[in-house]
Amino acid sequence: MKSIQIRFHREQMAYWLGVLHAAKQAGDTNMERQALRERRTHTDAVLELWASPAERVAVIA
Numbered sequence: 001m002k003s004i005q006i007r008f009h010r011e012q013m014a015y016w017l018g019v020l021h022a023a024k025q026a027g028d029t030n031m032e033r034q035a036l037r038e039r040r041t042h043t044d045a046v047l048e049l050w051a052s053p054a055e056r057v058a059v060i061a
Contacts, residue, residue, distance in 0.1 A: 012042040
């Protein structure tokens with residue numbers, strides 16, 4: 001179950017990275033901000049599922 005959740009969040013991270021690049025090319029700052037927020041949400045979710053507390057701190061810092 002945990003591996004399925006991690007896979008989902010990693011796929012979402014990849015998707016939002018693509019959206020971020022497309023938004024930058026289009027000059028859409030609102031979508032850039034949205035993509036960054038979404039990607040951070042999924043990054044945090046992966047860290048919660050996978051990383052130790054020390055690793056989480058290292059990534060956030």
